[in-house]
Amino acid sequence: MGQLGIAGVILTPLKRIQHPKGDVCHAMKKSDPGFTGFGEAYFSTVNPGDIKGWKRHLRMTLNLVVPVGEIRFVMHDGRSESSTSGKFSESILSPSNYHRLTVPPGIWLGFQGLGSGLNLLLNLADIEHEPSESENIPLDTFPFQW
Amino acid sequence: MGQLGIAGVILTPLKRIQHPKGDVCHAMKKSDPGFTGFGEAYFSTVNPGDIKGWKRHLRMTLNLVVPVGEIRFVMHDGRSESSTSGKFSESILSPSNYHRLTVPPGIWLGFQGLGSGLNLLLNLADIEHEPSESENIPLDTFPFQW
Numbered sequence: 001m002g003q004l005g006i007a008g009v010i011l012t013p014l015k016r017i018q019h020p021k022g023d024v025c026h027a028m029k030k031s032d033p034g035f036t037g038f039g040e041a042y043f044s045t046v047n048p049g050d051i052k053g054w055k056r057h058l059r060m061t062l063n064l065v066v067p068v069g070e071i072r073f074v075m076h077d078g079r080s081e082s083s084t085s086g087k088f089s090e091s092i093l094s095p096s097n098y099h100r101l102t103v104p105p106g107i108w109l110g111f112q113g114l115g116s117g118l119n120l121l122l123n124l125a126d127i128e129h130e131p132s133e134s135e136n137i138p139l140d141t142f143p144f145q146w
Numbered sequence: 147m148g149q150l151g152i153a154g155v156i157l158t159p160l161k162r163i164q165h166p167k168g169d170v171c172h173a174m175k176k177s178d179p180g181f182t183g184f185g186e187a188y189f190s191t192v193n194p195g196d197i198k199g200w201k202r203h204l205r206m207t208l209n210l211v212v213p214v215g216e217i218r219f220v221m222h223d224g225r226s227e228s229s230t231s232g233k234f235s236e237s238i239l240s241p242s243n244y245h246r247l248t249v250p251p252g253i254w255l256g257f258q259g260l261g262s263g264l265n266l267l268l269n270l271a272d273i274e275h276e277p278s279e280s281e282n283i284p285l286d287t288f289p290f291q292w
Binding site for chain 1: 167168169170171172173174175176177184185186187188189190191192193196197198213214259264265266268270274275
């Protein structure tokens with residue numbers, strides 16, 4: 001578990017338990033770092049090379065796990081009062097770099113499919129989906145070199 | 147949403163929201179049928195043709211979703227006081243038959259990988275993993291024809 005250059009963003013290593021009939025892979029326990037309540041769990045996929053972003057949530061904390069494929073997550077701290085305001089940070093998650101990425105509210109997030117097949121993320125969010133608590137802006141809003 | 151031949155077992159259809167860069171697929175909201183609290187989320191895989199089972203939990207309610215591959219779930223009601231005690235029931239889940247299967251405590255569960263590649267399930271459980279609250283017995287304990 002470690003901070004990832006942006007205040008409140010946490011990267012937590014997860015266990016993969018090998019089994020001859022098929023592995024078991026942890027995602028999140030309620031006693032884990034980054035858990036702030038359960039509101040909704042959903043999957044999102046991103047096609048190879050495609051980028052979804054930028055989006056930020058005003059109230060939702062995200063907990064992101066990638067059980068299939070490889071996804072690059074880029075974060076930009078949009079909180080004016082944050083000690084890391086304006087900073088960028090990135091993390092590439094996959095089954096072979098198996099971590100949980102915790103993203104608090106107020107962070108702009110974009111993500112890109114790096115794997116050549118299915119790129120699948122699970123988000124364990126602390127509130128249910130509600131369109132009014134998130135914002136989307138075009139990818140070219142920030143000068144990030146994807 | 148419907149009962150599945152065993153009291154307390156619930157099958158709930160889930161939404162898949164198409165998106166040109168990659169779909170979003172629901173798993174569970176805290177306001178959904180079958181939600182009895184959040185304890186832990188984990189993935190389990192089962193190799194093509196392999197069967198994991200039988201296992202029953204004494205306290206855990208399972209909420210099972212299959213985002214990749216195809217998995218056959220077989221349940222046997224092991225609760226002596228249940229109105230469906232002794233009954234078997236099965237359900238095959240996959241992205242093209244996209245449902246959430248809710249399994250209350252006391253049900254024996256086995257599952258088989260039907261897809262030829264990765265068969266992945268997500269379990270959203272209402273308590274954290276605790277070895278003492280589950281039991282495993284050999285597959286040939288019940289006369290079920292897999």
